[in-house]
Amino acid sequence: MPGQQEYTREEVATHNTESSCWIIIDNVVYDVTKFLDLHPGGAGVIMDMAGKDATDDFYNLHRQEHLLKYSKRLQIGTIAGQKPEIIVTGPGDISKVPYAEANYWQGHRSTYYNDSHKAFRVVLRKFYDEEIIPEALVSEELGKVPSPELFRKMGDFGLLAAAVGPGPHLQGQNLPGGLKPEEMDFFHEQIMHEESARIGCPGFSDGLGAGLMIGLPPIFNFGSYEMQQKIIPEVLSGRKRICLAITEPFAGSDVARIKTTAKLSPDGKHYIVNGTKKWITNGVFCDYFSTAVRTPKGITMLLIERSEGLETKPIKTSYSPAAGTSYITFENVKVPVENILGKEGQGFQVIMYNFNHERWAICCSVIRASRLIVEECFKWANQRKIFGKRLIDQPVIRAKLAHMIANVEAIQNWLENITYQMTQMSYKEQSRALAGPIALLKLQCTRVSHMVSDEACQIFGGRAITKTGMGRLIEQFQRTNKFGAILGGSEEIMADLGVRQAMKDFPNARL
Ligand SMILES: Cc1cc2nc3c(=O)[nH]c(=O)nc-3n(C[C@H](O)[C@H](O)[C@H](O)COP(=O)(O)OP(=O)(O)OC[C@H]3O[C@@H](n4cnc5c(N)ncnc54)[C@H](O)[C@@H]3O)c2cc1C
Known part of the structure; x- marks a missing residue:
């Protein structure tokens, strides 16, 4: 196996030409001859290091991920009697860098966490590293919203259920690592949010769960039994998506000033909704919208399904369009009266809840x-x-x-x-x-x-x-x-x- 051959530093030093260029990084020998023309920084920078130990220079300019990307292809062996010394973190690993993890995860004592939290973090981190990060890195950059397959994968793994926290709505749901719904507490949920933020792709992370985390609670806290039976499993399995639509161009901090209206149809069976919503996270790809509207009795919350008259457009923000941030227009959208969340005129309590x-x-x-x-x-x-x-x-x-x-x-x-x-x-x-x-x-x-x-x-x-x-x-x-x-x-x-x-x-x- 070429990657396991041993060389002396003197031997490596003789490969210092464009026709045979070897370098050493962390006691591993790389044949970079064919890579010279591919190097984004140009061949000259590598040629300066030809036949030498380039560890410091490499890490002065590159992230480890670049080395890992090419190492299998370019590695030809190691320096005789020496081993790589720089830590390579693998899927699910806890960082050893001081303060890179909260102290419990680096060996300190805590009265808050138990074995179940520990196991939960391990399975979650592995899932993020293996299943989510590869898509996240690409989509964050390209501004692509998370794929339906990834939502389904998260649903099957139980990650979406974990994002809405403990409570009776978890009954019958599977959770990561086989955690029982009745065992889930707010520390598990905290871990879930932490792991999501750790991937360093904030737009994509919000694309995966921000709408759900705020859009589903009005359903499980204030929706009818029938609504809950239908919507909760659809959304937590990743088959459908939901968001929370409160803010308007006219009303942000001052929620009481929203202008979107809902008027009862003459037969009393529907609300007819008209108005706009702004900055609604995940809106561009959502099926359901937990929406604040104004009725004659005051602010009211409705579950609105994507349907005729409801349009969503992306809004460009400082983070990635992967979050699906949207501008929504409602033009005579028909919403069954059964879709009310809580009571008419008591929407403010639903929002605050x-x-x-x-x-x-x-x-x-x-x-x-x-x-x-x-x-x-x-x-x-x-x-x-x-x-x-x-x-x-x-x-x-x-x-x-x-x-x-x-x-x-x-x-x-x-x-x-x-x-x-x-x-x-x-x-x-x-x-x-x-x-x-x-x-x-x-x-x-x-x-x-x-x-x-x-x-x-x-x-x-x-x-x-x-x-x-x-x-x-x-x-x-x-x-x-x-x-x-x-x-x-x-x-x-x-x-x-x-x-x-x-x-x-x-x-x-x-x-
Ligand atoms: C990317 C993004 C995603 C969002 N996602 C959602 C979503 O999913 N659903 C949703 O409903 N909304 C969403 N929002 C809206 C968000 O919640 C509002 O932007 C926020 O509530 C502030 O409202 P505003 O931007 O209209 O600011 P304004 O209310 O116009 O306030 C402007 C500034 O004045 C300050 N200010 C306001 N009132 C006072 C006061 N009384 N005293 C002192 N200072 C004050 C505020 O701090 C603010 O900095 C999102 C916004 C963004 C940008």
């Missing part, structure tokens, strides 16, 4: 996405050499990393505390006690992600503003980290809500 959960899920994603950037920075600072030193040897760069790590660890610990409260409190108690803390956590998460993005850009330099190559995740993060600061309630609204909630419990105390 899932808000804390949505905001908490955004926190899970924002923290994990920020942590991924910490890992990228730590690795880069360790391998990038300039002015004769690694970046990590510069105190200024260590201070930046310290700032990033300390902030991400702080919000992770606050998140875990809030998740724990969610596992212990009834829905009613959560609404009363956690609305404020979740709003403030979300505010803090997006402030931290903003800072992480800023520091990461400085650590990566030009690569942070280049879409491909070493800094591709940093570029993506600085382009997309604001999504968390606006979606599900903007920072200003979160700050205000957090303090107003606290004021409700303010005692008659004085200085």
